[in-house]
Each structure stands twice: as C-alpha cells, then as structure tokens.
Amino acid sequence: MSDEAKVAAPASRPTGVPPVIGSHEEAIEVAGKLAAGFAVSASERDRGRELPWSEVEQFSQSGLWGVTVPREFGGPALDSKTVADIISTIGAADGSLSQIPQNHFYALEALRVGGSWEQKRFFYDRVLAGERFGNALAEIGNKDFKRRTSLRQENGDWIVNGRKFYCTGAIFAHWIPTLAIAQEGGKQVSYLVMIPRETEGVAVIDDWDGFGQRLTGSGSVTFDNARVEERWIIPFQASFDTATTIGPFAQLMHAAIDYGIGVGAHEEMKRFVRERARPWIDANVERASDDPLTVSAVGQVNVKLKAAGALLRRASRFVDDAQSTPTEAAVAAASVAVAEARILTTKAGLLAASKLFELSGTSATASELNLDRYWRNVRTHTLHDPVRWKYQAIGNYYLNERAPPRHGAI
Template sequence: MTTQISQSARIIQSEAQALQVADEFAQSIAQNALERDRDRILPYKDVEQFSQSGLWGMTVPKEYGGAGVSSDVLTRVVQRIAAADGNFGHIPQNHYYALEVLRVGATHEQKAFFYDQVLQGKRFGNALAEIGKKDFVRRTQLLKEAGGWFLDGRKFYCTGSLFAHWIPTLATAQDDDRLYLVFVPREAAGVTLTDDWDGFGQRVTGSGSVQFDRVKVEPYWVVPFSDSFDRPTTIGPYAQIIHAALDLGIGQGALEATLSFVREHSRPWIDAGVDTAAQDPLLLHEVGNVHVRLRAAQALLARAARFVDAAQFAPDEDSVAQASIAVAQAKALSTSASVLAGSKLFELAGTGATLAQHGLDRYWRNARVHTLHDPVRWKYHAVGNYVLNGARPPRHGAL
C-alpha cells in the first residue's frame, strides 16, 4: 500500500494541547486494538490520523514553527498512546529520534526543510539496524561518486517505515568511513520495502525490511551522525527515554486491563472468604505491588525527562552523562514493571482472561518484545559503574 501524502496536519501550539490531543487519539485507537493485533491489520488510516493530529510535529523547535514540547510531555504522550495500543506508541519512536538528530547535527537549511515536511504531516520511518552478522559493522554504504551520491544496503527492524514518507537510514560513507543519517524518500527508485516482521509482539508497527539498490540521494538529505557522538549530545538519552515511556505505557495498559477484568469477570478464590475478586486480600496485595512498581517507574521517567531537557539546553560531558544515567534508571524499572504487569494480568484475572476473544496476551507480548530492544542488564551496569566509579557511560544510541 502506498503511503498517503499529508497536506494539512494540525500544528500543536502548546504542551497542554499535545496532552489533550493524545488523550483523544488514545481513546480512538483503543477501540480496535484487539482486532488489529489478532488479525495483524496494518493501520495505515489510523497512522495517517495520528500524524494529522499534529502529534508527530510536537517536538519541532519553536523557532521552526513547532511547539518544542519538553521531554516530559513527549514521554507522557507516548505513555498515553501506548497504554491504548503499544504499537502506536512505537511507530513514531524513530521519527522523534530523527528529529533530535536533525536538531543536534543538521544545518539550518536542513532543519528548515525537514521540520517543514513534518509540520505538513510527513512521517519519518527508520532504517538503522542490520542483521546477518555477529558484529556491529554497518554495511550499508553511502557512495559519493562523480555521477552523484548513491545508497546501497539492506536494513531490518525498520519500525514505521511501511507508513513513512521519508526513511532516515544509517550508512557508512565510503570515502571517510564516517556514519551519516541519510533521509531517503520512500518512493525513491531503488527502495524496496518488505513486510516481513513476524515477531510475536508489536505486530503492526510496520517494522519490515528495507533494501536500497543504488538509490540516488541528494547531498542535503545527508546529516552527519558520527559527529554527534564525538561530542556530548542528547541523541542517546533522548532515544532511550522514548523507549522507556513506551514500555511504561504498555504496562499501564496491562494494569488497567487487569482492573477491568477483575471487577467485571473474575471470581474470588474459595479460601478468601469474600464475595468478589476485588475483595480478595492476596489479589489486592499483588495489584498494589504492580501499581507501586509502575508508579515508581513513572516517577523515574519524569525525573529523567528533566535531566534530558537540562542536557539539551546546556550539553556537556557531565549533563549528558547525568541524563543518560537517569534514563537508564528509568529504563531498567520500566522494563521490569511492564513485563510484570503483563504477566500478573493473567495470574490475577484468572483462567478466563486467557481466552482468545479477549486478546489480553497482547500486553505481555508487546512488553516482552519491545523491552528486548536493548539489554536492560547493561543499564544496571552503566548505573553501577557511574555511581561507584564515576565512569560516564559510552555515547551511543542505546544510552
């Protein structure tokens, strides 16, 4: 299916408006979340409504016509939408990431062009990751030749690209061996998208593969990437805080589904001596446990957002390290809380909750798949090494 070209997306004017619009959109997508997941219906029309809502442009800086919302508001928006459907919380993740790469490393002319594209309603996907080798060498190449610049390679885990107008692609330049983020039009000659994502979670995020066969690119589509990690910038913690918000939102959705099912369907255990499951003392203990963990993760996420905003305002070695560690702390807890909420849903709601007609397994599946995005054990390592040894974490997209 060809991606629609948006023409007149709403432009978010304030943080309050962003949160209100997110609530409205979350309510609209929640209604058919079960059917989309069950039948793997790629939500082209819903994604178009998503970008038309203006939420995809809410982080565009004010000087370029956007609302420039804070990291806190961004994470709250992602949480609200992910609670309704984890897929929709995930689809624009790399779009926001690309906007941050532009903010940090693009020229004024590139920012003006691409920010305007986004405010019109255009969507960025991503083509960052590669598979098939045990190393992390990126083999997709940007070829600078006498006849023009060309892109060659293949990418996987390209979340959102099936719905995108532009596909930001990580490539190594043949002439200087540096990394660049190349913004490639989805309809460019030589671009092939394949819907081959078959993970058991996040099933309708448009996370297929993208093949580039000597795709001609314009120099102004190319943004330096390695340069933005040679100095302290917020690209890494900014990317990671969105992942943490997504995980937390899925967990919040799982808890809400648990509460609803227990109230309406579950029966108390025979030894509880109560009339309803909602009065079962051991069930109440476990609900409280899940709730506390999710609220703790939410508090850490809000704290991390303040560090990210501070580092964006004044980036240096210390502020970026502090932001990365704060986000790592939030990511560690949001991961465990989200997976716990999805698992406890069945333990507390009972056997009836496992019936396919309810589709409640989607919360655990989505949480389990997305939290594998990067190993949380390395978050604990980074935090421990920082608090014990004062070692700043490495600068890359996973911290």
C-alpha cells in the first residue's frame, strides 16, 4: 500500500470541554470506570486493528489528560503517581490505549520545564479545552541516533522538513510535538516544535505494523516545508544540558504501561484457571485452581507484580521530589529509581503474560480468545530501550557514584 493510501485524516475537534479532575482519588475512579468500558471491546479492536478513535476521545474528554496542568494555569497539578496509576489502570484493560497519552504527558512536561510563560499559557489552555498532543520525536535508519529533521528560517518564516517514525498518538493528536534541529552559530540545537496536525505539508501515515501495541497509531509523520509559528518553538536541548525531570518522568510512564499490561494478563489468567482450565492429571484434584503447582506459580507472579508496583510507586515519589527541587542529585536519584522500576515492570509484565498460557493450558491459545495480545503488547512495548543498560546505569550510580546519562531512555 502506498503512503498516500495510508495518510490519516486529522482528528476532529474536541466534542466538549473536559472537567478538571480535582484529586488523585477522583482521577483513579474515573480511570477505573473508563477501563471497565474499554476492556469489553479491547480484544475485538486488537484483532481487527480498529484504531480506537472514539475511545481516545472519551479518554481525553474525561479530564484525565489534563491532570498535570499546573494550578496557576487552571489545572489540578496532580502528581506523578496519579499519572502512573491512570496509565496502568487503563493498561490492564487495553495496552494500546494506555500508551497513547504517554507522549501527550511527555510534551506537557517538556513545556513545563522549557517553555516560556506565554507558551505555557497558550498550550495549557489548549489542553484544558480538550486538545491532544502526540509526538514526532524518533527517526529510523540512522545508527548514530542523530536527528535529521530540520528547523530553519526562510524569509521570516520558520520551516520544518523531515520524516519521523514511532510517532505514537500522532494520528489522534491535534498537535504534534516534533523534535527538530536548527543550525545556530555552526552548532546543531534541538527544539520541540508544537505543530498543528492540520498544517499544510504535514502528513501522518498509518504504517505501524508491529505485532503488538497495534492500535497506538505509532506510524510515520512527514514534514514537507511545513510552516510553523515562532511561539510554537520550545527550547529542548537545554532541558537535557541541565538536570530536569523530562527523562525520568517519561520512563516512569513507560514502566506504568508494562505494569498495567502485566496486571491485565494476570487477572485474565486467574479468571481462565478458575473457569476453564483443567488440572494436571497427577495433581489428583477436581479444579485447576486447586492444582498445587498452579497455585504456587500464581503466587510467584503475584509477588513479582506486587514488587513491581511498589517500585513504581517509589519511583513516582522520587520524580515528584525532583520536579519540585530539580538538582543534579535529585534528578539522578529519580532516574535511577525509575530505572529500577522499569527493570521489574518489564520482568513482571513478561512473566505474567507468559504464565497466562502456561497455567491456562492449550485451550487458552485459541485464536478466537486473542489472549496472546497481552504477551504481544508487553513484549513490543518493553523493547523501547534495553533493560541490560539499566542494570549498568544503576550499578554505576551505587558503585561509582556516577549519575546516569540525561536522555529519554534511562
């Protein structure tokens, strides 16, 4: 299929003004109700690769996508634990849906750290009005990890050119935060450019074909002489030249996605074992839920998930502390705490998704059940960055007192 045939139409304008969520408890109550509804059709959507347009609109109209907006700009300024709990709650129902707002929150954190007051006023107002942010950060085909998407000034206009991939949420977005490189004084300087989805020269291409997280809209975005306003250009490089929480906050959300999918897989496994699985013949019991080896394995997964959840909550506290006091030491401690959580949420999520089949038996592999979506989703998402490098960063921190690198992948 050609790129032209896959170009996605822009998202419609918000259907209303979302409410402002007032507390952590309210946010989790709202997320729980949404998750229960999303779970009903999650398997069907995944099987048919039906992009969740109405679910994303319902999700963002709930007010949950505005929980990090600071109070001085009309938001509730809820903490990192709230964001992580929202994501993991939705993730237990639908892993794809839990990943879609991740880059929205990431962009708002980059805005909080690097934006001017005027930029914050403008973009936070847009969020509170129900508009969504996606992303166009990553590029493929470059082993040096350098970005080639350019930002240049021509006859007084600012112009963006380039191609991005892994653009999670861009299909559903009203704004596409784009990492672009400008040449300044012989140096390359990076900016985050907030580009309206309907801008001429912008094409969002639905070409994501991963076997997991199939409904995240993580395809390509191309920019062909896309003209942008200067007020949409936010300094980005400076946010990594100094100690900020952009990286650990982003990674905390990734950990929450994996944890949520693992919880969903574990709940599905328990239901299947209780209702449909057969005990092994040597167990000499009537029900699979009384098979002693099954019971033991369920306990092991449960402990792993509980530990992962505890590290996730602990990491959120470190991120909150670093947001309020962004010193080198606080940001380094937050990055390490989040890396620890990411290791365990990766392992717990993968274990839960694998045990879903081991303990449920062959009948759980029936294609009509589509239970493999849990494993496909968590396996795909945990590949965002390698756990093996997190061990190295953690070891260096505790053994050699070396702060981890400042970028989005730690």
